[in-house]
Amino acid sequence: MALWDxxxxxxxxxxxxxxVSVSEVVEAFLExxxxxxxxxxxxxxxxxxxxxxxxxxxxxAIAGGAAAGPLTGIPVAVKDNICVAGRRTxxxxxxxxxxxxxxxxxxxxxxxxxxxxxxxxxxxDEFAMGSSTEHSAFGPTRNPxxxxxxxxxxxxxxAAAVALGLAxxxxxxxxxxxxxxxxxxxxVAAMKPTYGTISRRGLVAFASSLDQIGPMGRDVLDCLxxxxxxxxxxPGDATSARxxxxxxxxVLEAGPRGLRVGVPRAWLGExxxxxxxxxxxRSAQALGTAGASVRxxxxxxxxxxxxxxxxxxxxxxxxxxxxxxxxxxGVRAKSAGDLASIERRTRSxxxxxxxxxxxxxxxxxxxxxxxxxxxLRAQRVRRLIHDDFERAxxxxxxxxxxxxxxxxxxxxxxxxxxxxxxxxxIFTVPLNLYAGPGISVPAGRSAEGMPIGMQLFAPxxxxxxMFRAARAVExxxx
Amino acid sequence: xxxxxxxxxxxxxxxxxxxxxxxxxxTEFGAAPNSxxxxxxxxxxxxxxxxxxxxxxxxxxxxxxxxxxxxxxSVFARKNYFYPDLPKGYQISQYELPLCEGGALEIDSGGxxxxxxxxxxxxxxxxxKMKHAEDGSxxxxxxxxxxxxxxxxxxxxxxxxxxxxxxxxLVELRQLVQYLGASDGNMEEGSLRCDxxxxxxxxxxxxxxxKTEIKNLNSFRNVERALESEIERQIELLRSGERVVQATLxxxxxxxxxxxxxxxxxxxxxxxxxxxxxxxxxLTQVWVDALCRALPELPEARRARFVSExxxxxxxxxxxxxxxxxxxxYEAVAKRSGDAKLASNWVMxxxxxxxEGDARRVRALPVTPEGLGxxxxxxxxxxxxxxxxxxxxxxxxxxxxxPRAIVEKRGLVQITDPEAxxxxxxxxxxxxxxxxxxxxxxxxxVLGHFVGQIMKASxxxxxxxxxxxxxxEELEKxx
Numbered sequence: 034m035a036l037w038d039x040x041x042x043x044x045x046x047x048x049x050x051x052x053v054s055v056s057e058v059v060e061a062f063l064e065x066x067x068x069x070x071x072x073x074x075x076x077x078x079x080x081x082x083x084x085x086x087x088x089x090x091x092x093x094a095i096a097g098g099a100a101a102g103p104l105t106g107i108p109v110a111v112k113d114n115i116c117v118a119g120r121r122t123x124x125x126x127x128x129x130x131x132x133x134x135x136x137x138x139x140x141x142x143x144x145x146x147x148x149x150x151x152x153x154x155x156x157x158d159e160f161a162m163g164s165s166t167e168h169s170a171f172g173p174t175r176n177p178x179x180x181x182x183x184x185x186x187x188x189x190x191x192a193a194a195v196a197l198g199l200a201x202x203x204x205x206x207x208x209x210x211x212x213x214x215x216x217x218x219x220x221v222a223a224m225k226p227t228y229g230t231i232s233r234r235g236l237v238a239f240a241s242s243l244d245q246i247g248p249m250g251r252d253v254l255d256c257l258x259x260x261x262x263x264x265x266x267x268p269g270d271a272t273s274a275r276x277x278x279x280x281x282x283x284v285l286e287a288g289p290r291g292l293r294v295g296v297p298r299a300w301l302g303e304x305x306x307x308x309x310x311x312x313x314x315r316s317a318q319a320l321g322t323a324g325a326s327v328r329x330x331x332x333x334x335x336x337x338x339x340x341x342x343x344x345x346x347x348x349x350x351x352x353x354x355x356x357x358x359x360x361x362x363g364v365r366a367k368s369a370g371d372l373a374s375i376e377r378r379t380r381s382x383x384x385x386x387x388x389x390x391x392x393x394x395x396x397x398x399x400x401x402x403x404x405x406x407x408x409l410r411a412q413r414v415r416r417l418i419h420d421d422f423e424r425a426x427x428x429x430x431x432x433x434x435x436x437x438x439x440x441x442x443x444x445x446x447x448x449x450x451x452x453x454x455x456x457x458x459i460f461t462v463p464l465n466l467y468a469g470p471g472i473s474v475p476a477g478r479s480a481e482g483m484p485i486g487m488q489l490f491a492p493x494x495x496x497x498x499m500f501r502a503a504r505a506v507e508x509x510x511x
Numbered sequence: 512x513x514x515x516x517x518x519x520x521x522x523x524x525x526x527x528x529x530x531x532x533x534x535x536x537x538t539e540f541g542a543a544p545n546s547x548x549x550x551x552x553x554x555x556x557x558x559x560x561x562x563x564x565x566x567x568x569x570x571x572x573x574x575x576x577x578x579x580x581x582x583x584x585s586v587f588a589r590k591n592y593f594y595p596d597l598p599k600g601y602q603i604s605q606y607e608l609p610l611c612e613g614g615a616l617e618i619d620s621g622g623x624x625x626x627x628x629x630x631x632x633x634x635x636x637x638x639x640k641m642k643h644a645e646d647g648s649x650x651x652x653x654x655x656x657x658x659x660x661x662x663x664x665x666x667x668x669x670x671x672x673x674x675x676x677x678x679x680x681l682v683e684l685r686q687l688v689q690y691l692g693a694s695d696g697n698m699e700e701g702s703l704r705c706d707x708x709x710x711x712x713x714x715x716x717x718x719x720x721x722k723t724e725i726k727n728l729n730s731f732r733n734v735e736r737a738l739e740s741e742i743e744r745q746i747e748l749l750r751s752g753e754r755v756v757q758a759t760l761x762x763x764x765x766x767x768x769x770x771x772x773x774x775x776x777x778x779x780x781x782x783x784x785x786x787x788x789x790x791x792x793x794l795t796q797v798w799v800d801a802l803c804r805a806l807p808e809l810p811e812a813r814r815a816r817f818v819s820e821x822x823x824x825x826x827x828x829x830x831x832x833x834x835x836x837x838x839x840x841y842e843a844v845a846k847r848s849g850d851a852k853l854a855s856n857w858v859m860x861x862x863x864x865x866x867e868g869d870a871r872r873v874r875a876l877p878v879t880p881e882g883l884g885x886x887x888x889x890x891x892x893x894x895x896x897x898x899x900x901x902x903x904x905x906x907x908x909x910x911x912x913x914p915r916a917i918v919e920k921r922g923l924v925q926i927t928d929p930e931a932x933x934x935x936x937x938x939x940x941x942x943x944x945x946x947x948x949x950x951x952x953x954x955x956x957v958l959g960h961f962v963g964q965i966m967k968a969s970x971x972x973x974x975x976x977x978x979x980x981x982x983x984e985e986l987e988k989x990x
Contacts, residue, residue, distance in 0.1 A: 399784055
């Protein structure tokens with residue numbers, strides 16, 4: 034098997050046994066990017082020189098007797114809304130197309146400390162706003178399984194890179210499903226951890242109370258290793274959770290035996306693809322066969338989540354994106370005139386349509402006279418959704434549901450209909466409002482050969498049970 | 512018909528922390544433009560605020576000193592607006608649930624003490640500074656050093672009635688924050704800034720008139736001048752049957768004129784919402800109590816204690832408690848010298864004179880309060896006269912040398928031996944036979960002439976009272 038086709042943990046075994054050098058691994062992936070990324074457009078920037086330099090340094094260390102940890106020498110791709118010092122971080126936006134951050138994100142610091150090799154920055158919807166990576170200012174990422182289809186989004190570049198073997202693993206970010214949905218569309222494992230377990234420092238904010246960096250890998254175990262490497266308390270993020278949230282890989286050995294698995298059947302009506310529904314049934318069976326008990330669980334209608342989400346997320350975004358005025362960094366519109374017109378033109382020309390739409394929505398819901406009716410009410414709904422999940426998790430240990438109502442849709446299919454695009458996140462968004470962990474795992478394919486993903490939700494800080502159940506689905510259906 | 516002004520203040524006060532409120536950059540004033548900045552205070556993509564613990568302590572101390580209640584949970588909020596000196600496009604402030612609520616500050620109003628109620632006190636970050644080129648190029652510059660300097664905003668109830676009261680409030684507040692070490696309260700450097708809300712109404716009315724807000728009051732004088740000017744304008748309007756339009760005004764200190772910045776219809780909508788990057792600030796009662804116990808003695812209490820403990824006149828106590836440094840200096844002098852009133856006279860005239868009235872500079876004097884105390888002890892022990900003491904003081908200010916060493920070195924010890932003085936008196940009387948005759952003929956005022964001669968002969972060391980008495984005695988003997 035080619036090196037690029039191995040999981041990160043299989044690569045680790047090769048590297049640790051010194052059957053292969055880190056440089057060989059990195060070259061294999063760089064060649065793969067060279068030959069395949071032209072068509073898929075998963076990467077916005079490839080850091081080949083830095084990756085080769087890191088590989089040599091790691092090989093020297095290993096030759097000098099250093100032990101290889103789970104991520105030592107593993108080539109990892111990083112979504113372009115996560116800062117890597119000295120290299121462009123554009124967030125898929127024209128307005129930041131010349132922005133080079135002076136610092137590493139916390140997660141990137143941790144990746145480097147774990148010995149991972151950063152291969153480059155991956156494509157995404159502009160400022161992570163979108164579900165297809167079609168809203169990237171630099172063109173869409175194509176689905177490796179069908180180039181006429183989207184890779185999902187907003188972390189479409191990271192998902193496609195892992196699926197196609199352009200990177201062994203990747204970091205994405207998930208505000209309303211942005212790692213899980215592309216994970217599902219591209220057939221990779223993609224996890225949104227409990228809010229606060231991975232520092233947001235260096236993750237360019239879209240909606241601060243919902244954003245979370247998410248690990249993406251070939252399988253559940255790879256997600257677990259990547260999660261362990263980047264989680265942990267960061268005094269530089271006031272919303273970072275205290276304590277240690279590592280999950281020992283041995284927890285997977287327990288399997289799903291004894292777990293109570295809830296399926297929110299009431300959510301699965303109109304709009305659910307028949308093949309996705311069938312994959313859900315097979316996943317439930319697989320969990321049952323492996324020793325879990327599967328039952329229905331009642332949850333608040335996800336339509337409430339979508340409504341609350343698009344108010345809270347856009348409100349926060351309207352404020353978070355106010356800093357892009359072309360004054361201190363980023364692209365400034367070439368226009369004479371007064372300050373207000375420079376700001377207006379910079380922002381009108383620099384932001385794409387979807388970002389402008391969300392800034393306007395967010396500005397509106399925070400405006401005097403509308404705040405109570407929209408923002409405040411959405412926060413109350415969020416509270417109810419949180420409480421509803423807590424209640425559900427008193428009845429079940431994990432919740433099983435599809436990641437998206439359909440497999441990957443066609444490029445251009447939903448770009449003219451924002452609401453249809455928003456509804457492709459209907460099964461992922463509620464989890465961000467709750468703040469708990471969830472993972473999408475490959476659970477078979479459609480008749481057309483497109484991947485289908487299943488999600489497992491767990492209570493806040495319940496990553497261990499989430500991994501156990503996810504591993505069982507993956508083993509049976511992937 | 513007479514009109515009554517109603518004034519409320521919003522005071523911004525920079526806190527004396529070493530680093531900024533949400534990052535580690537220095538807060539020092541006067542550095543080269545944009546030299547004290549980092550990705551956080553520049554609002555780079557992906558940065559997050561981390562709250563400065565010391566800023567919370569200082570803000571809560573001011574609140575406690577004002578008698579405010581410190582909220583167990585307060586919430587940071589974003590105030591959204593675009594301006595080039597505001598890198599993030601929003602200011603992190605507090606809105607619905609501020610750090611402190613309630614309280615009052617007593618001010619001096621025409622000789623009487625009067626309480627001005629405090630509405631709230633909250634924490635926020637300062638913005639940068641804009642500088643507009645004056646060369647006609649139309650260019651503007653932004654200095655972001657000040658961005659993220661911790662501020663408290665103190666809002667009063669509309670309890671003030673005259674520009675003089677507004678002035679008194681600011682003086683009192685500045686003294687308080689300086690006492691606490693919470694702020695240097697320097698209006699010229701912008702560490703204390705004031706906006707005023709003002710309206711007028713018929714005397715005796717209880718409802719409020721339409722108010723205007725005056726911004727950019729950056730000196731004590733400007734506060735009074737701007738308020739006087741605006742009150743006069745509003746009264747003129749009402750007298751002529753017109754109405755006051757709600758507006759924000761800007762005080763142009765150079766031309767001593769108010770300019771309309773915007774009227775109500777153009778009022779900004781700041782779209783406040785809770786800051787998602789910072790969890791609510793929770794403070795335990797134990798923490799608040801400990802902070803309360805650690806508060807220094809406040810000006811008000813200290814003034815009262817100076818009157819009772821040192822038997823000082825109200826006036827002296829007021830002057831001496833003008834700053835914590837001066838009050839500390841005075842107390843050390845009083846204790847060392849053993850004469851509280853003498854110490855008060857000296858500190859008020861000689862010490863304040865030496866620092867040109869800037870009470871906070873007393874610590875920079877070469878003379879320690881112990882040194883001055885020793886000098887005054889020499890006076891009370893009659894080792895030197897008050898006049899000699901002034902000369903010694905001048906030398907102490909020059910050299911910082913201990914007063915006893917100066918007195919000893921220069922042989923300034925007072926002559927109190929009656930026989931020694933009597934000898935001097937005899938010499939002087941013998942050498943001034945004509946004046947002696949004049950005295951005996953009833954010309955009493957030549958007595959002073961003899962005393963002066965003796966003081967001169969003794970180089971000022973003869974004890975003046977004793978000299979006086981002995982001169983008279985010797986003259987009487989000659990009758």
